[in-house]
Amino acid sequence: MNKVGVIILTYNRIDLLKITLCRVLNQTYKPSEILVVDNFSTDGTIDYLRSVEGINTLFLGQNTGPAGGFYEGVKYFAENTDVEFVWMMDDDFFPFMSCLENLMQSVDKEKILFPYTREKNFVFRKEPGWWGVLVPMDIIKKVGYPKKDFFFWSEDTEYLLYRIREKYNFKAQWVKPAKGVHFTERIKNHRHTWKYYYEVRNMMFMRLYVRKPTLRRYYKLMRSWLFLLGAIVVKENEKFSKLKMFLYGTWHGITKKLGKRIDPSSGKKLKL
Structure with missing residues (x-):
């Protein structure tokens, strides 16, 4: 056995x-x-x-x-x-x-x-x-x-x-x-602010540096990035805070800055 x-x-x-x-x-x-x-x-x-x-x-x-x-x-x-x-x-x-x-x-x-x-x-x-x-x-x-x-x-x-x-x-x-x-249903709208940071950061890092680069993957990356941006602008509350986290995560994904950088319990940046 x-x-x-x-x-x-x-x-x-x-x-x-x-x-x-x-x-x-x-x-x-x-x-x-x-x-x-x-x-x-x-x-x-x-x-x-x-x-x-x-x-x-x-x-x-x-x-x-x-x-x-x-x-x-x-x-x-x-x-x-x-x-x-x-x-x-x-x-x-x-x-x-x-x-x-x-x-x-x-x-x-x-x-x-x-x-x-x-x-x-x-x-x-x-x-x-x-x-x-x-x-x-x-x-x-x-x-x-x-x-x-x-x-x-x-x-x-x-x-x-x-x-x-x-x-x-x-x-x-x-x-x-x-x-x-x-059992837990994933909620697409009204996410916590901190989730936008990790979602866009890890998506950027995965598609830019982990998976093999292709024109199709770059296209899908840009499409997903624009989709998330549009979701914040059109559907979300606290738009300004979420846009800040979204852009912060985008920058960290491009510059390969991983790790726990936003505290989910407070939504604040951690000092590393």
């Missing part, structure tokens, strides 16, 4: 975490270890996790974003355990009880697997992301860990789609019998 380590990343969503953890603990295929990585929650999550049996925890000293959280989780399993596969998810992914079992029936150490995932609004995900992706440790040891300097946004795209699939040519397989629900 193959050994599977589970990473659940959480931050201030204790109600969602309880559901995800319950579903993972009751999988028909039992993982060897469940690791909950807490990104410095302040809503009672830490006390709750200390009361749960059958799991391990990694409490981070600050909010490192999805990029930092999955970096630390993957690093933990790669350097401290003998698991053969790592099953990764955010705290808002609710796997069906047989999800892992069905993934393991298609297991292959030369490809990543991801489940049939329905969003809250009934849109289906047909690309891998932090919603139950299963990655062989053999692949992790070849390609490395998620890029923690992204902090928020595009870190799963860089790791799963570009680095693993495009750069190293490992396949990604959609396993339809393995099912789950991604």
Whole structure:
């Protein structure tokens, strides 16, 4: 029986975490270890996790974003355990009880697997992301860990789609019998101001310096950039603050300034 380590990343969503953890603990295929990585929650999550049996925890000293959280989780399993596969998810992914079992029936150490995932609004995900992706440790040891300097946004795209699939040519397989629900609906309008900084910065960096440059990619970059700009001007409140963050993120993407530079809790620039 193959050994599977589970990473659940959480931050201030204790109600969602309880559901995800319950579903993972009751999988028909039992993982060897469940690791909950807490990104410095302040809503009672830490006390709750200390009361749960059958799991391990990694409490981070600050909010490192999805990029930092999955970096630390993957690093933990790669350097401290003998698991053969790592099953990764955010705290808002609710796997069906047989999800892992069905993934393991298609297991292959030369490809990543991801489940049939329905969003809250009934849109289906047909690309891998932090919603139950299963990655062989053999692949992790070849390609490395998620890029923690992204902090928020595009870190799963860089790791799963570009680095693993495009750069190293490992396949990604959609396993339809393995099912789950991604419960938190992504809101396109009225985003927090700080999100515009990371979204445009990481998009610029990815398409300018990570992926192979082509005229088509430059065109798509400009189109996406203009779309985000238009969304702020036409649909958003607090336009001036969001435009400032948008332009600040654009500059940092072009000049390769990554890392956690805007504090989500305050929306202010950090002194580095």
